[in-house]
């Protein structure tokens with residue numbers, strides 16, 4: 001059995017440090033908004049090369065609070081990728097705005113900036129590019145469009161912590177950048193957690209108030225905020241795991257390079273395509289083939305775990321039936337949904353495990 005992802009082994013690799021982190025918090029008697037969070041916010045801002053980082057409860061909240069701080073509300077339109085995890089769209093809906101989808105490049109699966117301008121109207125207020133699967137969107141081009149039309153940019157960096165775009169780190173391009181430390185993300189907590197990074201002091205100040213009931217001084221509420229705090233335990237765990245993110249990333253890239261080499265040139269099989277302006281941190285390694293369902297079934301029978309990221313694009317989800325999109329409206333996103341399959345890739349995966357995955361895929365294609 002080769003699992004798609006082995007979170008247990010990823011975390012057990014650091015069990016002594018994680019247990020010490022737990023004891024530190026337990027013994028501190030202080031469990032919310034304390035030293036661990038403060039430390040993590042500093043550490044993550046430094047890692048991400050931004051002036052500020054603030055911890056929040058999860059990645060979806062990081063997106064919602066970013067849009068709230070930018071004063072995006074009912075009647076506004078926000079440009080989103082047609083190919084993304086639904087959280088990107090949901091954040092827009094939660095502030096009352098309308099998600100306006102833009103198709104990706106088939107090659108990188110990330111939003112195609114040249115299709116953005118035709119979707120901009122007088123109601124457009126922001127763009128949320130997503131750094132999908134570990135690869136950064138074309139942030140330089142997107143920022144140039146945003147500056148020209150005076151739009152805000154919230155980078156959804158839940159999947160690309162540590163990736164580079166023209167030498168600059170993912171999560172440092174947008175006016176606000178949202179990320180997630182959901183356990184399966186490249187930097188994963190042992191529960192839910194998220195953060196916002198930015199160089200904009202005024203926006204960060206607002207979000208600090210918003211995430212904590214709209215209050216700066218306890219029991220005095222300036223605005224109607226929410227409860228979206230990153231707790232001390234998760235912050236302590238993340239302080240441990242952040243130290244290993246650079247070496248984890250290198251390991252993921254090394255494994256991806258082996259797949260690239262060993263699976264190259266198979267007819268009917270598309271491998272992840274990296275644009276030359278950026279690096280990928282391979283949050284997932286996705287293969288694409290019109291025979292997706294058959295190969296997934298075959299790999300399952302062979303004891304190899306796989307996941308589809310994602311089987312239904314947001315515009316065809318029941319949750320978005322009110323927008324009245326039909327099959328065929330966003331054909332590239334739909335083709336990705338029909339053909340994509342994520343194969344096992346995680347730090348700690350052995351060479352023997354990876355060779356078995358490769359061999360089974362080659363066998364499926366009669367090689």
Ligand SMILES: *Cc1c(COP(=O)(O)O)cnc(C)c1O
Nearest residue numbers: 058059060085087088158180182
């Ligand atoms: C995981 C993810 C989110 C949401 O993060 P949560 O912590 O699960 O709320 C948002 N956007 C993308 C692209 C994601 O992959």
